Amino acid sequence: MPDSKASNDTRERILDVAERLFMQHGYEATSMRSITGAAEVNLAAVNYHFGSKEALLREVFRRRLAWLNQQRLQALDRLEEAAGGAPLKPSQILEAFFGTLLRMGEEPSLGGMTFLRLLGRTLTEPAEFIRTFFAGEYAEVIDRYKLALFRALPDVPQAEIVWRLHFMLGAMSYAIAGTDVLQVVTGCEVGDLAGEAAAEELGDTALARRLAQRLMPFLLGGLRAPLPRFEESPITRAASAGGLPTEV
Amino acid sequence: MPDSKASNDTRERILDVAERLFMQHGYEATSMRSITGAAEVNLAAVNYHFGSKEALLREVFRRRLAWLNQQRLQALDRLEEAAGGAPLKPSQILEAFFGTLLRMGEEPSLGGMTFLRLLGRTLTEPAEFIRTFFAGEYAEVIDRYKLALFRALPDVPQAEIVWRLHFMLGAMSYAIAGTDVLQVVTGCEVGDLAGEAAAEELGDTALARRLAQRLMPFLLGGLRAPLPRFEESPITRAASAGGLPTEV
DNA sequence: CTACAATCAAAACGAACGTTTGATCCAATC
DNA sequence: GATTGGATCAAACGTTCGTTTTGATTGTAG
Structure with missing residues:
Protein backbone atom coordinates (compact mmCIF):
# COMPACT_ATOMS: atom_id res chain seq x y z
CA MET A 1 0.00 0.00 0.00
CA PRO A 2 1.35 3.44 -0.90
CA ASP A 3 0.48 4.66 2.54
CA SER A 4 4.08 5.41 3.23
CA LYS A 5 4.86 8.99 4.08
CA ALA A 6 3.11 11.85 2.36
CA SER A 7 -0.18 10.67 3.76
CA ASN A 8 1.03 10.61 7.33
CA ASP A 9 2.58 14.00 6.90
CA THR A 10 -0.69 15.56 5.83
CA ARG A 11 -2.69 13.74 8.49
CA GLU A 12 -0.38 14.72 11.31
CA ARG A 13 0.02 18.26 10.13
CA ILE A 14 -3.75 18.63 10.15
CA LEU A 15 -3.97 17.11 13.61
CA ASP A 16 -1.24 19.35 14.99
CA VAL A 17 -2.80 22.50 13.59
CA ALA A 18 -6.31 21.50 14.65
CA GLU A 19 -5.05 20.80 18.15
CA ARG A 20 -3.63 24.29 18.40
CA LEU A 21 -6.55 26.12 16.83
CA PHE A 22 -9.20 24.21 18.77
CA MET A 23 -7.32 25.15 21.91
CA GLN A 24 -7.02 28.80 20.95
CA HIS A 25 -10.55 29.43 19.70
CA GLY A 26 -12.70 26.48 20.71
CA TYR A 27 -14.34 23.89 18.50
CA GLU A 28 -17.25 25.91 17.10
CA ALA A 29 -15.21 29.03 16.44
CA THR A 30 -12.54 27.13 14.50
CA SER A 31 -13.40 26.72 10.82
CA MET A 32 -12.21 24.02 8.48
CA ARG A 33 -10.80 26.72 6.26
CA SER A 34 -8.65 28.14 9.02
CA ILE A 35 -7.35 24.67 9.84
CA THR A 36 -6.51 23.64 6.31
CA GLY A 37 -5.16 27.09 5.59
CA ALA A 38 -2.75 27.04 8.52
CA ALA A 39 -1.77 23.45 7.76
CA GLU A 40 -1.17 24.36 4.13
CA VAL A 41 -3.25 21.49 2.86
CA ASN A 42 -6.29 21.35 0.65
CA LEU A 43 -9.67 22.19 2.11
CA ALA A 44 -10.95 18.76 1.15
CA ALA A 45 -8.13 17.00 2.97
CA VAL A 46 -9.88 16.95 6.33
CA ASN A 47 -13.00 15.30 4.98
CA TYR A 48 -10.86 12.95 2.94
CA HIS A 49 -8.76 11.75 5.85
CA PHE A 50 -11.16 12.04 8.78
CA GLY A 51 -14.64 12.23 7.33
CA SER A 52 -15.97 15.28 9.16
CA LYS A 53 -15.07 18.07 11.51
CA GLU A 54 -16.45 16.15 14.47
CA ALA A 55 -14.38 13.11 13.59
CA LEU A 56 -11.32 15.35 13.30
CA LEU A 57 -11.80 16.59 16.86
CA ARG A 58 -12.24 13.03 18.09
CA GLU A 59 -9.04 11.97 16.37
CA ARG A 224 -8.03 14.28 52.82
CA ALA A 225 -10.04 17.16 54.22
CA PRO A 226 -12.35 16.46 57.17
CA LEU A 227 -15.77 15.20 56.18
CA PRO A 228 -18.57 17.76 56.08
CA ARG A 229 -21.11 17.83 58.85
CA PHE A 230 -24.45 16.63 57.54
CA GLU A 231 -26.50 19.55 58.70
CA GLU A 232 -29.82 18.84 57.09
CA SER A 233 -30.53 15.39 55.74
CA PRO A 234 -33.82 15.03 53.87
CA ILE A 235 -34.13 11.58 55.38
CA THR A 236 -32.45 10.80 58.68
CA ARG A 237 -29.27 9.25 57.51
CA ALA A 238 -27.18 6.42 58.81
CA ALA A 239 -24.57 7.65 61.24
CA SER A 240 -21.43 8.21 59.16
CA ALA A 241 -20.50 11.66 60.41
CA GLY A 242 -17.14 10.69 61.86
CA GLY A 243 -14.12 12.75 61.03
CA LEU A 244 -11.70 11.62 58.40
CA PRO A 245 -8.48 10.08 59.65
CA THR A 246 -5.74 12.63 59.14
CA GLU A 247 -2.92 10.16 58.71
CA VAL A 248 -2.64 8.83 55.18
CA MET B 1 -41.69 57.63 28.13
CA PRO B 2 -43.61 54.57 26.92
CA ASP B 3 -40.94 52.38 28.39
CA SER B 4 -43.44 50.94 30.77
CA LYS B 5 -43.86 47.21 30.55
CA ALA B 6 -43.85 45.41 27.23
CA SER B 7 -40.25 46.45 26.68
CA ASN B 8 -38.98 45.08 29.95
CA ASP B 9 -40.93 41.90 29.38
CA THR B 10 -39.23 41.31 26.07
CA ARG B 11 -35.81 42.21 27.39
CA GLU B 12 -36.01 39.93 30.39
CA ARG B 13 -37.56 37.09 28.47
CA ILE B 14 -34.67 37.26 26.02
CA LEU B 15 -32.15 37.32 28.86
CA ASP B 16 -33.76 34.35 30.61
CA VAL B 17 -33.88 32.25 27.46
CA ALA B 18 -30.37 33.24 26.40
CA GLU B 19 -29.07 32.31 29.83
CA ARG B 20 -30.53 28.84 29.53
CA LEU B 21 -29.52 28.22 25.92
CA PHE B 22 -25.99 29.55 26.33
CA MET B 23 -25.67 27.19 29.27
CA GLN B 24 -27.02 24.21 27.37
CA HIS B 25 -25.16 24.64 24.09
CA GLY B 26 -22.43 27.22 24.61
CA TYR B 27 -22.11 30.66 23.10
CA GLU B 28 -21.05 29.81 19.57
CA ALA B 29 -23.50 26.95 19.15
CA THR B 30 -26.48 29.03 20.25
CA SER B 31 -28.01 30.99 17.37
CA MET B 32 -29.95 34.20 17.59
CA ARG B 33 -32.83 32.42 15.93
CA SER B 34 -33.01 29.73 18.56
CA ILE B 35 -32.99 32.39 21.28
CA THR B 36 -35.64 34.62 19.77
CA GLY B 37 -37.65 31.59 18.77
CA ALA B 38 -37.73 30.14 22.27
CA ALA B 39 -38.40 33.57 23.75
CA GLU B 40 -41.25 34.09 21.24
CA VAL B 41 -39.96 37.45 20.16
CA ASN B 42 -38.89 38.79 16.81
CA LEU B 43 -35.45 37.95 15.48
CA ALA B 44 -34.50 41.62 15.38
CA ALA B 45 -35.39 42.15 19.03
CA VAL B 46 -31.94 41.13 20.31
CA ASN B 47 -30.09 43.59 18.13
CA TYR B 48 -32.65 46.25 18.96
CA HIS B 49 -32.40 45.87 22.71
CA PHE B 50 -28.77 44.83 23.14
CA GLY B 51 -26.98 45.73 19.93
CA SER B 52 -25.31 42.44 19.14
CA LYS B 53 -24.98 38.83 20.20
CA GLU B 54 -21.81 39.60 22.12
CA ALA B 55 -23.52 42.41 23.99
CA LEU B 56 -26.37 40.05 24.81
CA LEU B 57 -24.01 37.60 26.45
CA ARG B 58 -22.38 40.39 28.41
CA GLU B 59 -25.77 41.59 29.63
CA ARG B 224 -4.45 24.72 53.99
CA ALA B 225 -2.46 21.83 52.55
CA PRO B 226 1.22 21.62 53.40
CA LEU B 227 3.46 23.65 51.15
CA PRO B 228 5.18 21.83 48.31
CA ARG B 229 8.82 21.08 48.59
CA PHE B 230 10.74 23.30 46.22
CA GLU B 231 12.71 20.62 44.46
CA GLU B 232 14.30 22.68 41.75
CA SER B 233 14.31 26.44 42.08
CA PRO B 234 15.74 28.35 39.11
CA ILE B 235 17.26 30.78 41.56
CA THR B 236 18.08 29.70 45.09
CA ARG B 237 15.08 30.96 46.93
CA ALA B 238 14.67 32.58 50.33
CA ALA B 239 14.00 29.97 52.96
CA SER B 240 10.21 29.78 53.13
CA ALA B 241 9.81 26.03 52.93
CA GLY B 242 8.28 25.60 56.36
CA GLY B 243 5.08 23.66 56.75
CA LEU B 244 1.80 25.50 56.78
CA PRO B 245 0.23 26.01 60.20
CA THR B 246 -2.58 23.51 60.55
CA GLU B 247 -4.69 25.50 62.96
CA VAL B 248 -6.93 28.05 61.26
C1' DC C 1 3.31 -0.01 -17.81
C1' DT C 2 -0.53 -0.10 -15.09
C1' DA C 3 -3.25 0.89 -11.12
C1' DC C 4 -4.38 3.25 -7.32
C1' DA C 5 -4.14 6.11 -3.24
C1' DA C 6 -3.00 10.83 -2.11
C1' DT C 7 -3.09 15.54 -3.02
C1' DC C 8 -4.39 19.44 -5.39
C1' DA C 9 -7.05 23.78 -7.17
C1' DA C 10 -11.44 25.41 -8.02
C1' DA C 11 -16.02 25.69 -7.74
C1' DA C 12 -20.24 24.98 -6.09
C1' DC C 13 -23.78 23.32 -2.76
C1' DG C 14 -27.56 24.27 0.51
C1' DA C 15 -27.93 25.69 4.98
C1' DA C 16 -27.32 28.59 8.70
C1' DC C 17 -25.33 32.53 10.49
C1' DG C 18 -25.50 37.69 12.60
C1' DT C 19 -27.20 41.79 11.16
C1' DT C 20 -30.00 45.42 8.80
C1' DT C 21 -33.88 47.54 6.70
C1' DG C 22 -38.31 49.66 6.27
C1' DA C 23 -42.99 49.24 7.37
C1' DT C 24 -46.38 48.82 11.10
C1' DC C 25 -48.28 49.21 15.59
C1' DC C 26 -49.59 51.73 19.70
C1' DA C 27 -49.56 54.46 23.72
C1' DA C 28 -48.23 59.05 25.22
C1' DT C 29 -47.81 63.99 24.04
C1' DC C 30 -49.22 68.38 22.24
C1' DG D 1 -57.03 64.40 16.28
C1' DA D 2 -52.58 64.75 14.55
C1' DT D 3 -47.88 63.69 15.78
C1' DT D 4 -44.16 61.59 17.84
C1' DG D 5 -41.08 57.86 18.97
C1' DG D 6 -40.09 53.46 21.06
C1' DA D 7 -41.29 48.60 20.32
C1' DT D 8 -42.25 44.99 17.24
C1' DC D 9 -42.57 42.87 12.92
C1' DA D 10 -41.68 40.28 8.29
C1' DA D 11 -38.33 40.01 5.02
C1' DA D 12 -34.17 40.27 3.11
C1' DC D 13 -29.05 41.22 3.28
C1' DG D 14 -24.36 39.55 2.53
C1' DT D 15 -21.27 36.32 4.57
C1' DT D 16 -19.49 32.15 6.19
C1' DC D 17 -20.12 27.59 7.33
C1' DG D 18 -19.19 22.21 6.51
C1' DT D 19 -19.34 19.43 2.88
C1' DT D 20 -19.15 17.61 -1.83
C1' DT D 21 -17.85 17.35 -6.51
C1' DT D 22 -14.95 17.60 -10.60
C1' DG D 23 -10.89 16.82 -12.94
C1' DA D 24 -6.05 16.92 -13.14
C1' DT D 25 -1.50 15.64 -11.14
C1' DT D 26 1.63 13.28 -8.40
C1' DG D 27 4.39 9.31 -6.58
C1' DT D 28 4.74 4.73 -5.60
C1' DA D 29 3.69 -0.44 -5.56
C1' DG D 30 2.68 -4.45 -8.22
Missing part, protein backbone atom coordinates in the same frame (compact mmCIF):
# COMPACT_ATOMS: atom_id res chain seq x y z
CA VAL A 60 -7.15 14.95 17.82
CA PHE A 61 -8.03 13.63 21.25
CA ARG A 62 -7.81 9.95 20.53
CA ARG A 63 -4.16 9.97 19.51
CA ARG A 64 -3.24 11.61 22.83
CA LEU A 65 -5.76 10.05 25.21
CA ALA A 66 -5.08 6.51 24.08
CA TRP A 67 -1.47 6.87 25.15
CA LEU A 68 -2.27 8.84 28.29
CA ASN A 69 -4.89 6.52 29.68
CA GLN A 70 -2.82 3.47 28.87
CA GLN A 71 0.02 5.00 30.88
CA ARG A 72 -2.38 5.68 33.70
CA LEU A 73 -3.57 2.11 33.77
CA GLN A 74 -0.03 0.79 33.67
CA ALA A 75 1.02 3.10 36.47
CA LEU A 76 -1.84 1.82 38.60
CA ASP A 77 -0.97 -1.76 37.72
CA ARG A 78 2.61 -1.25 38.85
CA LEU A 79 1.57 0.37 42.10
CA GLU A 80 -0.93 -2.35 42.95
CA GLU A 81 1.52 -5.07 42.12
CA ALA A 82 4.17 -3.50 44.31
CA ALA A 83 1.67 -3.12 47.13
CA GLY A 84 0.85 -6.81 46.96
CA GLY A 85 -2.83 -6.55 47.75
CA ALA A 86 -2.54 -3.80 50.33
CA PRO A 87 -4.42 -0.55 49.70
CA LEU A 88 -2.42 2.19 48.04
CA LYS A 89 -1.70 5.56 49.56
CA PRO A 90 -3.86 8.39 48.22
CA SER A 91 -0.73 10.30 47.29
CA GLN A 92 0.38 7.40 45.11
CA ILE A 93 -2.96 7.29 43.35
CA LEU A 94 -3.04 11.01 42.68
CA GLU A 95 0.54 10.96 41.48
CA ALA A 96 -0.28 8.17 39.03
CA PHE A 97 -3.38 9.90 37.72
CA PHE A 98 -2.46 13.58 37.66
CA GLY A 99 1.29 13.23 37.44
CA THR A 100 1.02 11.16 34.30
CA LEU A 101 -1.09 13.87 32.71
CA LEU A 102 1.01 16.79 33.85
CA ARG A 103 4.15 15.15 32.59
CA MET A 104 2.62 15.30 29.10
CA GLY A 105 2.79 19.06 29.43
CA GLU A 106 6.56 18.88 29.59
CA GLU A 107 6.85 16.77 26.47
CA PRO A 108 6.06 18.65 23.25
CA SER A 109 6.02 15.43 21.25
CA LEU A 110 3.04 14.35 23.34
CA GLY A 111 1.18 17.57 22.73
CA GLY A 112 2.71 19.59 25.51
CA MET A 113 0.76 22.32 27.20
CA THR A 114 -1.21 22.88 24.01
CA PHE A 115 -2.94 19.54 24.38
CA LEU A 116 -3.35 19.97 28.12
CA ARG A 117 -5.05 23.31 27.66
CA LEU A 118 -7.24 21.91 24.92
CA LEU A 119 -8.23 19.03 27.14
CA GLY A 120 -9.07 21.26 30.07
CA ARG A 121 -11.19 23.55 27.97
CA THR A 122 -12.96 20.83 26.05
CA LEU A 123 -13.99 18.87 29.13
CA THR A 124 -16.60 21.51 29.87
CA GLU A 125 -17.93 21.82 26.32
CA PRO A 126 -21.62 21.03 26.26
CA ALA A 127 -21.73 19.45 22.78
CA GLU A 128 -23.26 16.03 23.00
CA PHE A 129 -20.84 14.22 20.70
CA ILE A 130 -17.90 15.52 22.72
CA ARG A 131 -19.29 14.35 26.02
CA THR A 132 -20.18 10.89 24.82
CA PHE A 133 -16.74 10.60 23.30
CA PHE A 134 -15.01 11.51 26.54
CA ALA A 135 -17.27 9.20 28.48
CA GLY A 136 -16.06 6.30 26.36
CA GLU A 137 -12.40 7.28 26.46
CA TYR A 138 -12.35 7.77 30.23
CA ALA A 139 -14.70 5.04 31.43
CA GLU A 140 -12.13 2.38 32.26
CA VAL A 141 -9.53 4.69 33.79
CA ILE A 142 -12.01 6.52 35.99
CA ASP A 143 -13.46 3.25 37.18
CA ARG A 144 -10.10 1.77 38.09
CA TYR A 145 -8.93 4.86 39.94
CA LYS A 146 -12.25 5.24 41.69
CA LEU A 147 -11.97 1.74 43.07
CA ALA A 148 -8.37 2.34 44.10
CA LEU A 149 -9.47 5.40 46.04
CA PHE A 150 -12.28 3.45 47.66
CA ARG A 151 -9.76 0.94 48.93
CA ALA A 152 -7.30 3.62 49.97
CA LEU A 153 -9.93 5.49 52.00
CA PRO A 154 -12.18 2.78 53.42
CA ASP A 155 -13.57 5.07 56.14
CA VAL A 156 -14.76 7.75 53.72
CA PRO A 157 -18.21 7.32 52.20
CA GLN A 158 -17.82 6.37 48.58
CA ALA A 159 -20.14 9.13 47.45
CA GLU A 160 -17.83 11.60 49.13
CA ILE A 161 -14.87 10.17 47.26
CA VAL A 162 -16.66 10.52 43.95
CA TRP A 163 -17.48 14.12 44.72
CA ARG A 164 -13.88 14.85 45.61
CA LEU A 165 -12.58 13.08 42.55
CA HIS A 166 -14.80 15.41 40.60
CA PHE A 167 -13.45 18.43 42.46
CA MET A 168 -9.91 17.34 41.80
CA LEU A 169 -10.57 16.89 38.09
CA GLY A 170 -12.01 20.38 38.04
CA ALA A 171 -9.14 22.01 39.86
CA MET A 172 -6.72 20.39 37.47
CA SER A 173 -8.67 21.09 34.28
CA TYR A 174 -9.31 24.69 35.13
CA ALA A 175 -5.78 25.26 36.35
CA ILE A 176 -4.39 23.92 33.10
CA ALA A 177 -6.90 25.62 30.84
CA GLY A 178 -6.36 28.92 32.57
CA THR A 179 -2.58 29.09 32.66
CA ASP A 180 -2.79 31.87 30.12
CA VAL A 181 -5.93 33.38 31.63
CA LEU A 182 -4.66 33.54 35.17
CA GLN A 183 -3.30 37.04 34.93
CA VAL A 184 -6.60 38.18 33.49
CA VAL A 185 -8.70 36.80 36.31
CA THR A 186 -6.34 37.65 39.11
CA GLY A 187 -5.15 40.91 37.66
CA CYS A 188 -1.53 39.98 38.00
CA GLU A 189 1.01 37.53 36.73
CA VAL A 190 1.57 34.68 39.11
CA GLY A 191 5.26 34.93 38.77
CA ASP A 192 5.67 38.51 39.89
CA LEU A 193 4.11 37.90 43.26
CA ALA A 194 6.19 37.09 46.30
CA GLY A 195 9.31 38.27 44.66
CA GLU A 196 9.61 35.50 42.12
CA ALA A 197 11.64 36.31 39.08
CA ALA A 198 8.81 37.01 36.70
CA ALA A 199 9.99 38.84 33.65
CA GLU A 200 10.70 35.62 31.82
CA GLU A 201 7.70 34.39 29.90
CA LEU A 202 7.61 30.94 31.45
CA GLY A 203 8.34 28.25 28.93
CA ASP A 204 5.63 25.66 28.61
CA THR A 205 7.69 22.83 30.07
CA ALA A 206 8.74 24.96 33.02
CA LEU A 207 5.14 25.96 33.51
CA ALA A 208 4.00 22.35 33.51
CA ARG A 209 6.56 21.43 36.13
CA ARG A 210 5.65 24.34 38.35
CA LEU A 211 1.97 23.59 37.96
CA ALA A 212 2.44 19.99 39.01
CA GLN A 213 4.51 21.05 42.00
CA ARG A 214 1.73 23.34 43.19
CA LEU A 215 -1.27 21.29 42.23
CA MET A 216 -0.46 17.97 43.85
CA PRO A 217 -0.33 19.22 47.46
CA PHE A 218 -3.55 21.13 46.92
CA LEU A 219 -5.35 18.08 45.59
CA LEU A 220 -4.07 15.87 48.40
CA GLY A 221 -5.17 18.41 50.96
CA GLY A 222 -8.63 18.57 49.49
CA LEU A 223 -8.98 14.82 49.17
CA VAL B 60 -26.77 38.05 30.61
CA PHE B 61 -23.79 38.00 32.93
CA ARG B 62 -23.87 41.60 34.03
CA ARG B 63 -27.32 41.44 35.60
CA ARG B 64 -26.23 38.51 37.78
CA LEU B 65 -22.58 39.34 38.42
CA ALA B 66 -23.29 42.90 39.49
CA TRP B 67 -25.48 41.61 42.31
CA LEU B 68 -23.20 38.69 43.15
CA ASN B 69 -19.97 40.62 43.41
CA GLN B 70 -21.65 43.40 45.36
CA GLN B 71 -22.81 40.78 47.85
CA ARG B 72 -19.32 39.39 48.02
CA LEU B 73 -17.81 42.76 48.76
CA GLN B 74 -20.43 43.49 51.42
CA ALA B 75 -19.85 40.10 53.03
CA LEU B 76 -16.14 40.81 53.22
CA ASP B 77 -16.81 44.28 54.60
CA ARG B 78 -18.97 42.84 57.37
CA LEU B 79 -16.39 40.22 58.27
CA GLU B 80 -13.53 42.70 58.41
CA GLU B 81 -15.55 45.13 60.47
CA ALA B 82 -16.49 42.44 62.94
CA ALA B 83 -12.86 41.33 63.16
CA GLY B 84 -11.79 44.86 64.02
CA GLY B 85 -8.49 44.85 62.19
CA ALA B 86 -7.55 41.26 62.99
CA PRO B 87 -6.95 38.86 60.10
CA LEU B 88 -9.93 36.76 59.10
CA LYS B 89 -10.03 33.00 59.23
CA PRO B 90 -9.62 31.31 55.84
CA SER B 91 -12.89 29.49 56.39
CA GLN B 92 -14.67 32.81 56.75
CA ILE B 93 -13.15 34.12 53.55
CA LEU B 94 -14.04 31.04 51.56
CA GLU B 95 -17.55 31.05 52.96
CA ALA B 96 -18.01 34.66 51.93
CA PHE B 97 -16.69 34.09 48.44
CA PHE B 98 -17.97 30.66 47.50
CA GLY B 99 -20.97 30.52 49.79
CA THR B 100 -22.38 33.68 48.32
CA LEU B 101 -22.14 32.18 44.87
CA LEU B 102 -23.46 28.78 45.77
CA ARG B 103 -26.45 30.32 47.50
CA MET B 104 -27.44 31.80 44.14
CA GLY B 105 -27.93 28.25 42.97
CA GLU B 106 -30.70 27.78 45.50
CA GLU B 107 -32.57 30.92 44.43
CA PRO B 108 -34.21 30.62 40.99
CA SER B 109 -34.94 34.35 40.90
CA LEU B 110 -31.17 34.92 40.90
CA GLY B 111 -30.61 32.51 38.06
CA GLY B 112 -30.39 29.34 40.09
CA MET B 113 -28.22 26.48 38.93
CA THR B 114 -28.76 27.54 35.33
CA PHE B 115 -26.68 30.66 35.84
CA LEU B 116 -24.12 28.83 37.95
CA ARG B 117 -23.60 26.23 35.26
CA LEU B 118 -23.38 28.92 32.60
CA LEU B 119 -20.81 30.78 34.64
CA GLY B 120 -18.70 27.70 35.22
CA ARG B 121 -18.70 26.79 31.56
CA THR B 122 -18.10 30.27 30.24
CA LEU B 123 -15.10 30.96 32.45
CA THR B 124 -13.01 28.65 30.27
CA GLU B 125 -14.24 29.97 26.91
CA PRO B 126 -11.32 31.24 24.87
CA ALA B 127 -13.16 34.11 23.12
CA GLU B 128 -11.32 37.35 23.71
CA PHE B 129 -14.33 39.54 24.38
CA ILE B 130 -15.55 37.13 27.06
CA ARG B 131 -12.25 37.08 28.90
CA THR B 132 -11.79 40.81 28.91
CA PHE B 133 -15.35 41.20 30.12
CA PHE B 134 -14.82 38.82 33.03
CA ALA B 135 -11.54 40.47 33.88
CA GLY B 136 -13.34 43.75 34.35
CA GLU B 137 -16.25 42.30 36.29
CA TYR B 138 -14.05 40.34 38.67
CA ALA B 139 -11.10 42.67 39.12
CA GLU B 140 -12.18 44.38 42.32
CA VAL B 141 -13.59 41.29 44.04
CA ILE B 142 -10.59 39.12 43.29
CA ASP B 143 -8.23 41.80 44.50
CA ARG B 144 -10.07 42.28 47.78
CA TYR B 145 -10.28 38.58 48.53
CA LYS B 146 -6.71 38.00 47.52
CA LEU B 147 -5.53 40.58 50.02
CA ALA B 148 -7.76 39.09 52.70
CA LEU B 149 -6.16 35.70 52.11
CA PHE B 150 -2.70 37.21 52.24
CA ARG B 151 -3.50 38.61 55.66
CA ALA B 152 -5.14 35.41 56.81
CA LEU B 153 -2.17 33.28 55.81
CA PRO B 154 0.87 35.46 56.47
CA ASP B 155 3.26 32.50 56.54
CA VAL B 156 2.29 31.26 53.09
CA PRO B 157 4.09 32.76 50.11
CA GLN B 158 1.70 35.03 48.28
CA ALA B 159 2.36 33.36 44.97
CA GLU B 160 1.27 30.09 46.52
CA ILE B 161 -1.97 31.68 47.67
CA VAL B 162 -2.69 32.97 44.19
CA TRP B 163 -2.12 29.53 42.75
CA ARG B 164 -4.44 27.97 45.28
CA LEU B 165 -7.08 30.61 44.73
CA HIS B 166 -6.91 29.62 41.10
CA PHE B 167 -7.24 25.95 41.97
CA MET B 168 -10.25 26.68 44.16
CA LEU B 169 -11.94 28.67 41.43
CA GLY B 170 -11.37 25.76 39.11
CA ALA B 171 -12.71 23.12 41.44
CA MET B 172 -15.82 25.17 41.98
CA SER B 173 -16.39 26.12 38.35
CA TYR B 174 -15.91 22.63 37.10
CA ALA B 175 -17.95 21.09 39.86
CA ILE B 176 -20.83 23.41 39.08
CA ALA B 177 -20.56 23.15 35.33
CA GLY B 178 -20.40 19.39 35.50
CA THR B 179 -23.27 18.63 37.83
CA ASP B 180 -25.10 17.17 34.88
CA VAL B 181 -21.97 15.66 33.36
CA LEU B 182 -20.79 13.88 36.47
CA GLN B 183 -22.51 10.63 35.73
CA VAL B 184 -21.00 10.66 32.26
CA VAL B 185 -17.43 11.07 33.44
CA THR B 186 -17.66 8.84 36.46
CA GLY B 187 -19.98 6.32 34.91
CA CYS B 188 -22.42 6.46 37.75
CA GLU B 189 -24.82 8.82 39.44
CA VAL B 190 -23.36 10.35 42.55
CA GLY B 191 -26.51 9.72 44.51
CA ASP B 192 -26.63 6.01 44.11
CA LEU B 193 -23.24 5.46 45.65
CA ALA B 194 -22.80 4.71 49.33
CA GLY B 195 -26.42 3.84 49.75
CA GLU B 196 -27.83 7.30 49.32
CA ALA B 197 -31.41 7.49 48.21
CA ALA B 198 -30.83 8.21 44.57
CA ALA B 199 -33.92 7.61 42.52
CA GLU B 200 -35.10 11.17 42.90
CA GLU B 201 -33.77 13.47 40.25
CA LEU B 202 -32.20 16.00 42.57
CA GLY B 203 -33.90 19.34 42.40
CA ASP B 204 -31.59 22.20 41.54
CA THR B 205 -31.87 23.87 44.92
CA ALA B 206 -31.19 20.60 46.72
CA LEU B 207 -28.24 20.02 44.42
CA ALA B 208 -26.83 23.46 45.16
CA ARG B 209 -27.07 22.85 48.90
CA ARG B 210 -25.44 19.47 48.65
CA LEU B 211 -22.71 20.84 46.42
CA ALA B 212 -21.87 23.60 48.87
CA GLN B 213 -21.79 21.11 51.71
CA ARG B 214 -19.27 18.97 49.87
CA LEU B 215 -17.24 21.65 48.21
CA MET B 216 -16.37 23.88 51.13
CA PRO B 217 -14.43 21.29 53.16
CA PHE B 218 -12.56 20.25 50.03
CA LEU B 219 -11.52 23.81 49.24
CA LEU B 220 -10.46 24.47 52.81
CA GLY B 221 -8.42 21.30 52.85
CA GLY B 222 -6.69 22.29 49.65
CA LEU B 223 -6.04 25.84 50.74
